[in-house]
Amino acid sequence: LAKTTxxxxxxxxxxxxxxxxxxxxxxxxxxxxxxYQQFPSQGPRFIIQGYKTKVTNEVxxxxxxxxxxxxxxxxxxxxxxxxxxxxxxxxxxGTGGFKTIFGAGTRLFVKA
Amino acid sequence: xxxxSQHPSWVICKSGTSVKIECRSLDFQATTMxxxxxxxxxxxxxxxxxxxxxxxxYEQGVEKDKFLINHASxxxxxxxxxxxxxEDSSFYICSAGTSGRWELGELFFGEGSxxxxx
Numbered sequence: 001l002a003k004t005t006x007x008x009x010x011x012x013x014x015x016x017x018x019x020x021x022x023x024x025x026x027x028x029x030x031x032x033x034x035x036y037q038q039f040p041s042q043g044p045r046f047i048i049q050g051y052k053t054k055v056t057n058e059v060x061x062x063x064x065x066x067x068x069x070x071x072x073x074x075x076x077x078x079x080x081x082x083x084x085x086x087x088x089x090x091x092x093x094g095t096g097g098f099k100t101i102f103g104a105g106t107r108l109f110v111k112a
Numbered sequence: 113x114x115x116x117s118q119h120p121s122w123v124i125c126k127s128g129t130s131v132k133i134e135c136r137s138l139d140f141q142a143t144t145m146x147x148x149x150x151x152x153x154x155x156x157x158x159x160x161x162x163x164x165x166x167x168x169x170y171e172q173g174v175e176k177d178k179f180l181i182n183h184a185s186x187x188x189x190x191x192x193x194x195x196x197x198x199e200d201s202s203f204y205i206c207s208a209g210t211s212g213r214w215e216l217g218e219l220f221f222g223e224g225s226x227x228x229x230x
Contacts (some may be wrong), residue, residue, distance in 0.1 A: 034218070043116070043205045043221030044156070087155070098209065100146060100219055102156040 004088045009107040018075045020106050022088030025069050032038060033071045036087045038105070044087060048073070075108075083110045113141050116208045118222035125196055126230055130195035132192045133225045135206030142208035146219065147179075149201040162189045198230045203227075 005023040012018045024033070032051050036044035048055055050062040050071070061074040075082060085105040115138040125131050135145055143164050148156040160170045160181050168181035178200075180192040189208075193200055203226050207219040 003223070033164055036221075038156075041203065043118075043207070043224050045221065051217060065160060078115050078149050102148075 004090055006086075006088055006103060006106045008104065010110065011109045011111065012078055013111050014079055015077050018078050018082070018108060018109070018110075020073045020075075020086055021070055021089075022073070023070045024088070024090045025043040027068050027090055031068075031090045033068075034089045034091070034100075035060070035062065035071075035073045036089065038085045044102075047086075047095065054097075077093065077110075080109045080110050080112060083108060113156075114208075114210060114220040116142075116206065116220045116222040118204075118206055118225050120225055121223060122228070123144045123225040124228045124230065127197050128195055130192055130194045130197055131208075131227060132190055133204055133227075135189045135191070135208065135222050137187045137208045137210075137220070140210045141209075142189070142210060145183060145189040145206055147181060147191050148205045148207070150205060157189075163168075165229075183204065193227065196227070198229045201227055201229045209223060 006062050032049055034049040035047040037047050038044040048057055048060050048062045050064050052068060053061045063072040070111050085107050087105040089100055116137045117138055119134045123131055145162040147159045149159055150156045159174045160168045162181050162183040164183045164186050171178045174187045178194055183189040194230050203224050205220045205221055205224045209219050
């Protein structure tokens, strides 16, 4: 599995857009990029997944450049409830061998 | 949406006893489930992959005789911590995937079970 690198923590204020970047220099051709959110004492929650370019859902957007060596999770207009740890995962899909290996994650603190 | 439930949410036990944690997929069939442990302020560490009807695959460094995993049905996997010791105290989390989706990396996680061994 490709190793991922994220900032350890980030601070933001309510109403701002937050962009969390993840580096995955060794990403393989068949790897997809998946982001999860985790609140304290809860299991992670799937946010978004993509392979290339841009993916958007009701929660976030995921930007992936052409070389796919990094990806950026964009959270529009964050609120206090978005304070959580965000994990970027990279892994091959479709072969039955996908493992959800978590990196250190990024702790996002949203302030009032 | 897909719901995964863990039970118990928290458990306290004496050193040397065994504890069983259940992971259930409530509204879908989970062919594959994963078990993790998480220490405070740390990331999740994958312990094992559990496939229905077959033996679990353990990650390197995880004692299979200590952490017994059973995935007897498409909706239930159990993790038994045998002869628990204080260092086994942790937050244990399971995740489950539905066929056709987990292969794409979309997994659904349980609420976690906090184990405290006295």
